[in-house]
Amino acid sequence: MWLIAVAVPLLPTIILLSSRYRVKVATLCRQAVAWALKLVRGKVCVRRTHAFVFSQCTHGKVDSILETFDLYAKTHPSLCIGPEIGEALDEVVRRVSPSRVLELGMHCGYTSVRLLRLLPPAGRLITVELDPLTAELGEEIILVAGFKHSQFQVLTSSSAEAISTLHLNIEPNSQTSEGFSLVLMDHDPQQYLPDLLALEREELLCPSGCSVLLINRSQRAEGLRETLDHIRARADFYFVKTELQFMVEVFYQREITV
Numbered sequence: 004m005w006l007i008a009v010a011v012p013l014l015p016t017i018i019l020l021s022s023r024y025r026v027k028v029a030t031l032c033r034q035a036v037a038w039a040l041k042l043v044r045g046k047v048c049v050r051r052t053h054a055f056v057f058s059q060c061t062h063g064k065v066d067s068i069l070e071t072f073d074l075y076a077k078t079h080p081s082l083c084i085g086p087e088i089g090e091a092l093d094e095v096v097r098r099v100s101p102s103r104v105l106e107l108g109m110h111c112g113y114t115s116v117r118l119l120r121l122l123p124p125a126g127r128l129i130t131v132e133l134d135p136l137t138a139e140l141g142e143e144i145i146l147v148a149g150f151k152h153s154q155f156q157v158l159t160s161s162s163a164e165a166i167s168t169l170h171l172n173i174e175p176n177s178q179t180s181e182g183f184s185l186v187l188m189d190h191d192p193q194q195y196l197p198d199l200l201a202l203e204r205e206e207l208l209c210p211s212g213c214s215v216l217l218i219n220r221s222q223r224a225e226g227l228r229e230t231l232d233h234i235r236a237r238a239d240f241y242f243v244k245t246e247l248q249f250m251v252e253v254f255y256q257r258e259i260t261v
């Protein structure tokens with residue numbers, strides 16, 4: 004909106020300049036657009052989303068937090084998965100009823116809150132976020148929602164790094180860990196496959212069954228396709244359970260339980 008307000012009075016100058024310096028102006032415009040996109044899609048978005056939710060929601064009320072995120076996303080660019088994917092996710096969480104969940108790519112904390120509200124009392128979420136500011140703001144949202152540090156842990160690192168240390172994080176006091184029964188991937192899709200393989204190698208996927216949810220954000224669909232190709236070639240342990248445009252559920256099972 005403000006762009007238009009600024010641009011209209013400048014229009015005659017822009018037209019005059021553009022006929023004289025057509026190429027230069029085009030380059031400048033492209034740069035301006037790139038800059039504006041970066042501004043709205045980058046860290047600024049995370050800060051603004053956080054500030055809006057923090058100030059507008061009712062603290063301690065999970066539903067209010069989710070609604071406030073959705074309200075913000077109606078008028079602003081946002082990385083929240085939103086109510087539509089959210090409901091598909093809820094359905095999986097209710098069905099799997101996981102005691103340990105791993106989330107790769109925390110963003111604003113929306114999905115973390117959504118997941119945590121459906122976990123059993125002893126359930127635990129480990130969420131991984133590469134960007135330190137995003138991780139800090141997301142963690143604050145989880146706390147604002149009323150969840151305790153005994154229920155979740157935020158790891159600020161790359162997903163690969165986090166996976167290599169997860170054994171220490173999930174069961175610090177136990178030798179026999181069952182691993183995760185739900186993993187949600189919403190980070191860089193180029194990492195989906197290497198991270199899935201690393202989780203398998205580290206025996207972090209629950210052998211009696213683990214649902215791996217792969218979020219599909221339309222701009223970056225290639226990494227997802229590669230992951231699915233691999234999964235289809237590994238019919239021994241994996242199968243694609245549901246394939247929605249925005250979310251794919253893959254099921255991993257190593258031991259058949261009777």
Ligand SMILES: *[C@@H]1O[C@H](CO)[C@@H](O)[C@H](O)[C@H]1NC(C)=O
Pocket residue numbers: 219220221222224227228231246247248249251
């Ligand atoms: C992911 O989304 C893109 C764009 O909406 C779509 O073209 C693609 O088919 C989707 N991928 C899957 C596996 O559904």
